[in-house]
Amino acid sequence: MWSAAESLFARMATFGPRTALAEDGHELTYDGLLAAVASRSRHLRELGAQRVALALDNGIDWVLWDLATLHAGLVCVPLPAFFSAEQQRHVLDSAGIDLLIGASAPGFASVEGDIHRRSVAHAAELHPGTCKVTYTSGTTGQPKGVCLDLATQLAVAGSLVEASASRDVQRHLCILPLATLLENIAGVYAPLLAGARVELMPMARIGLSGASGFDLARFLQTLQAAQPNSLILLPQLLLALVSAAERRLPVPGSLRFVAVGGGRVSAQLLERADALELPIFEGYGLSECASVVCLNTPQARRIGSTGKPLGHLQVRLADDGEVLVKGARMLGYLGEPAPQGEWLGSGDLGHFEQGFLVLHGRKKHQFITAYGRNVNPEWVESELVQQLPIAQAWLHGEALPANVAVLVPRFPNTPDAQLQAAVDAVNQDLPDYARVHHWLRADTPFSASNDLATANGRLRRPALFNHYQAAISQLMAEGVHA
Helix, strand or coil: CCCCCHHHHHHHHHCCCCCCEEEEEEEEEEEHHHHHHHHHHHHHHHCCCCCEEECCCCCCCHHHHHHHHHHHEEEECCCCCCCHHHHHHHHHCCCHHHHEECCCCCCCEECCEEEEECCCCCCCCCCCCCCEEEEECCCCCEEEEECCCCCCHEEEEHHHHHHHHHHHEEEEEEECCCCCCCHHHHHHHHHHHHHCCECCCCCCHHHHCCCEEHHHHHHHHHHHHHHEEEEEEHHHHHHHHHHHCCCCCCCCCCCCEECCCCCCCHHHHHHHHHCCCEEEEEEEHHHHEEEEEEEECCCCCCCCCCCCCCCCCCCEEECCCCCCCCECCCEEECCCCCCCCEEEEEEEEEEECCCEEEEEEEEEHCECCCCCCCEEEEHHHHHCCCCCCCEEEEEEEECCCCCCEEEEEEECCCCHHHHHHHHHHCCCCHHHHCCCEEEEECCCCCCCCCCCCCCCCCHHHHHHHHHHHHHHHHHHHHCCCC
């Protein structure tokens, strides 16, 4: 019986002369890809590598080294460029990295070109079968390493190929960093399983820099030049694409399947995309489940939901509404015991509507007002940031008689009246207990540099509470009530 890696490479071999990877005019056929992977695999074994970290920008090199670690039976650890220097050091040390490909780091000696090596005396024990350790940024503390085997990753990729098959995706453009598990599996493994062409280019050329830098003009130019059939976007990138199309800026007509995930997507935004006939399909996933769990498809789509569970897994709800997943799970967190039982708790709350999963927010983020009403702040925050004047929003109401939002204006000179109008527009469609009863203007954007957000933009809620607690207390003390 073939291993998962052998099955993957045998599948790619059937596409021989087709173009597999393209970057800057340089193309590799599937035959060429397999030859390059085999050569790099031999080199990794000659170097005596065991755990390999990839610290490269998006490009053909990243994909070849990733596949070469699989071919050589080694462990690959993608190192996100959007992690802070401290987080990157944590990844290298906690994963016991002995070979680093890309920019060097303290403690590593250059072997050749972008390859750096160090000796590791004691490395954390990996869960048996681990071939990839992907680090989740989380909302507090250091990122955690999620240990995955290849069979689970390929099961996800295979389900994604089936889900998008009716759209005949022949050319995928990688928009997100390849160090992001979603793009790694859905943007590389899935297209390669389908015999499609993967377009690659450095992140800066796409228009993305760091965790939040974005150049819309460059992004649109890239899409026009590449003419992709598929993309994977985060909600904020989708908002930019929809807004551009509404302003009649050029959006390629080649798009057939645009997946969006990584955060809650406003139903209003999806309706705007529908009006423009953009093929947007919202999904939901977890690193702990090797990325995608549910996905809307051309055959089964429901706005406001994250879609139906993919074919290789099952989803059910716990008594408290927590989403539980069976059939696709991590081997365990690095340095922690393997999870027990068949069902993996996601930490997300939701419900089903005719088989479609609708999410409410994170279980641990839910707060209870002074009147005993449960509120999931992510729901309200996702609606707020769809309003043009509001770039970021944090909602707080734990044990308070009224909910208070802290708002970051999209433009520094945005008048209070415009922010209030945006809040009023959102409140019209919310139940009273979830409305923004009062708001404060943020004194600074929420970012990784001030610890008010993670490197990939998730809010650090405890830090935001500590930062704005005095201002909120003063607001309440002044007798302001809903």
